[in-house]
Amino acid sequence: MKTQIFIDGAYVAPTSGASFDAVDPSNNTVFHQVPRGDATDIDKAVKAARRAFDEGPWPRMSGTERAACLRKMGDLIAARTDALARVEVMDNGKPLPEAVWDIEDTAGVFHFYADLAEGLDGHEQKVPLGMEGFTSKAVKEPIGVAGAIIPWNFPLLMASWKVAPALAAGCCMVLKPSELTSVTALELGEIANEAGLPPGVLNIVTGFGPEAGQPLTEHPLVDKLAFTGSVPTGSRIMATAARDIKAVSLELGGKSPLVVFADTPVEEAVEWILFGIFWNQGEVCSATSRVLIEDSAYEAVMERLVTEARKIKIGHGLDEGVLLGPLVSKSQHDKVLDWIETGKREARLVSGGGIPTGLEDGCYVEPTIFADVPEDATIWTEEIFGPVVCVKPFKTEEEAIRLANDTRFGLGAAVMSKDLERAERVARAFRAGIVWINCSQPTFTEAPWGGYKQSGFGRELGEWGLNNYLETKQITTWDAHRPWGWYIKE
Secondary structure, eight states, X not given: OOOSEEETTEEEOOXXXXXXXXXETTTTEEEEEEEOOOHHHHHHHHHHHHHHHHTXXXXXXXXXXXXXXXXXXHHHHHHTHHHHHHHHHHHHOOOHHHHHHHHHHHHHHHHHHHHHHHXXXXXXXXEOOSSTTEEEEEEEEEOOEEEEXXXXXXXXXXXXXXXXXXXXXXXXXXXXXXXXXXXXXXXXXXXXHHHTOOTTSEEEOOOOIIIIIHHHHHOTTOOEEEEXXXXXXXXXXXXXXXXXXXXXXXXXXXXXXXXXXXXXXXXXXXXXXXXXXXXXXXXXXXXXXXXXXXXXXXXXXXXXXXXXXXXXXXXXXXXXXXXXXXXXXXXXHHHHHHHHXXXXXXXEEEEOOSOOTTOTTTXXXXXXXXXXXXXXXXXXXXXXXXXXXXXXXXXXXXXXXXXXXXXXXXXXXXXXOSOHHHHXXXXXXXXXXXXXXXXXXXXXXXXXXXXXXXXXXXXXXXXXXXXXXXXXEEEEEEOSOSOOSSSSOO
């Protein structure tokens, strides 16, 4: 585990020499010291990225040459899967199988964007013109220096969602991980060096938001900002970027609905409700934390849901069979418990709602279910970001759509029904950027990811993620080989 930040191809001590604690949320003990970068370190990192972009080989390489480095990075990550996953269990709290899944996905993201990088070679689009003597084409070029700020819920995977497409496009980047889960992100520096990435192309500065994140968003040499996190922070980043007219992409909060029609088999509905909210401890921006069940099936689904939720094994992420680990930090733990207390005043608690017996030393919360939640309840409208699901019945398709869309967020939504024509109709009616039919939360590198409304704008993953880091340039040529005629006449 690294103890220095990564700038211009080398690990270096932060200017202040300071560090901060990496805390294992399973027992709230310190397991590592993370370098505490600040504005001076951000300035060094941005300037290194700027030199690498303006003077270095990376943006001038062919897509095929960049792809070789990206593919090697993916291979190196895959080879470290077990070690990286175990660090993420300590740093984040998630169960080991889910951490392994994340690291495998991370390697796959680099491999996917290696393929897309190759596709950039020779890519240009002819533009038909309405005047003789001119030809025109549109070409894609890297946007420049990108600054990326990532969240703590999927530490290395979220880094890859930004780093891989930026590098594939030919950009150079400064990455600022969350201060809650910085450890695995720092390993990308060593991986980049082993893969042959030129110095300055990828820089990693760990630290706190006001000390490192804000200076990155404000730096005048940064051309593009990519952020995943909370709505208030995203709003501040957007306002800051407006000063220099920086390109911005934001993936923010969510309060995603899952609509269950009565023709859905109960066991299928319960399986996806459980996964949609309790996977990754509910610390998922797209978690389907608002469940709407058709009234004729409401009691049957609720009874089975409560029964199965109480069977979920809670414990340390390295223990066999654990499906629910601790929340990421003491502060997040306290916030979720506060929300649960609010929920007890607003709705009917039918399962969970406390700290599991015997696990009081860690940041554990029981899988929690509230029933008959009023639509004006704060637990129905606000993002909790923990293992808490709110459930209410509906009578008609129209009511379900209205309740689902009655939110300031618009990241994800799901619908379950054996009537696929109805499911498709409801899916089209959702005001959300990601919609699942008869499932919840599956995420694929090939498909676009992003939200409507206050869930942000821009899309990550797939070709859309690559386009975040590309500019389109028009090149028009006068090739008639005769005077244009404005001044010189034939």
